[in-house]
Amino acid sequence: MGNTDEKQKKTSTLQIVTSVCAALALGWVVLGTQANLTSAQQSNFMGGSPRIEDSDAVSTLRLVFPAGVRSNWHSHSWGQLLMVEEGRGLTQDRGGPLLEMHPGEPWWTPSGREHWHGAHPDEDVLQLTIYEGEVNWLEGVSDSVYNATARRP
Numbered sequence: 001m002g003n004t005d006e007k008q009k010k011t012s013t014l015q016i017v018t019s020v021c022a023a024l025a026l027g028w029v030v031l032g033t034q035a036n037l038t039s040a041q042q043s044n045f046m047g048g049s050p051r052i053e054d055s056d057a058v059s060t061l062r063l064v065f066p067a068g069v070r071s072n073w074h075s076h077s078w079g080q081l082l083m084v085e086e087g088r089g090l091t092q093d094r095g096g097p098l099l100e101m102h103p104g105e106p107w108w109t110p111s112g113r114e115h116w117h118g119a120h121p122d123e124d125v126l127q128l129t130i131y132e133g134e135v136n137w138l139e140g141v142s143d144s145v146y147n148a149t150a151r152r153p
Contacts, residue, residue, distance in 0.1 A: 058132045065089070065125050070118025072140045075111075077133030082107040082117060087125035090150055091117040092141075100150040101125070116141045120150075 062085070073094065082091070082101070089101035094114040101107060101117070109115050118141075119125040 055132070058130065061129045063127045063129060065119035065127065067119050067123050068121050070141050070146055071116045073114050073116050073138035075114045075136045075138075076109065076131045077111060077136070078131060079111045079113075080109045080115075080129060080131040082109070082130075083128045085126040085128055088120040088123045089117060089125035089127060090120055090146070091115060092145070098145070098148045098150045099153055101127075102152075114138060118146075121147065 070090065082089075083106050084101045084103045086103060090098060091101055091107055091109075092098045092115060093109070100120070107117075117127065
């Protein structure tokens with residue numbers, strides 16, 4: 001019986017050593033691959049690389065408003081970032097002046113602020129919009145509000 005116990009111990013030891021070696025090899029492959037990916041990413045940045053923090057809750061849309069089209073009054077639970085890519089747009093916070101938006105300008109609307117945005121009466125606008133959370137849609141924007149004289153900020 002002593003011989004059988006000794007064989008089982010050797011077999012168990014061999015299995016443990018094999019498992020440890022396999023785990024080390026797998027770890028080396030994974031870490032080596034990660035190091036290569038990190039190095040490739042870091043080659044595009046100085047001082048390290050940024051973290052990617054995607055969120056399914058963030059909505060990004062490119063909206064084309066034909067001339068004369070505008071949104072209803074609305075607010076966002078998180079806020080909204082707008083940027084005109086092409087054309088001229090209009091935006092207004094409730095109670096504020098009517099503002100004209102031009103390409104490349106960022107427009108931030110804080111959480112809960114009622115506002116609207118859309119195209120200039122005579123020109124289409126392509127807007128990039130980024131927001132998170134819910135949109136609270138309200139009443140339409142009257143023609144008198146929309147057709148007021150817009151100003152540049």
